[in-house]
Amino acid sequence: xxxxxxxxxxxxxxxxxxxxxxxxxxxxxxxxxxxxxxxxxxxxxxxxxxxxxxxxxxxxxxxxxxxxxxxxxxxxxxxxxxxxxxxxxxxxxxxxxxxxxxxxxxxxxxxxxxxxxxx
Numbered sequence: 001x002x003x004x005x006x007x008x009x010x011x012x013x014x015x016x017x018x019x020x021x022x023x024x025x026x027x028x029x030x031x032x033x034x035x036x037x038x039x040x041x042x043x044x045x046x047x048x049x050x051x052x053x054x055x056x057x058x059x060x061x062x063x064x065x066x067x068x069x070x071x072x073x074x075x076x077x078x079x080x081x082x083x084x085x086x087x088x089x090x091x092x093x094x095x096x097x098x099x100x101x102x103x104x105x106x107x108x109x110x111x112x113x114x115x116x117x118x119x
Contacts (some may be wrong), residue, residue, distance in 0.1 A: 003033040008048070016059070022052045027101060038094035038101070041118045046082070 007029035011022035023045045030041035060066050089097060 003029070007033060011048075012052055012055075015049075016056050019056070022049050024105065029100070038097040039089065042089060042097065042101075043086075 001070070007026060011025040011029070014020055014025055015022040025046055026045035027038075027041045029039060030044055036044065057066060070100040092100075
């Protein structure tokens with residue numbers, strides 16, 4: 001229970017600060033600290049992100065930072081993508097999902113480093 005509390009708080013701070021939705025911390029945290037399998041961690045993260053996204057969006061909207069038309073389009077298209085992604089994830093092994101998640105994080109990190117070095 002303490003692990004879940006710490007993961008939730010950390011993911012909420014990172015989501016609000018950096019806009020990453022919390023999944024970047026939720027999935028590894030659930031796997032490493034709570035012992036969930038990759039499938040369970042990803043599914044749990046999807047549900048946990050809902051309140052994070054709602055609160056973060058509400059707060060950002062109050063600052064005038066939300067482009068509602070873009071958000072609506074992204075959200076609607078993401079629903080179809082999520083349904084397809086869940087079906088695909090359940091057809092793949094946990095090891096493959098873990099490796100794919102790690103590869104995605106490495107690619108994102110490399111992209112951020114490249115942009116930072118460019119100034």
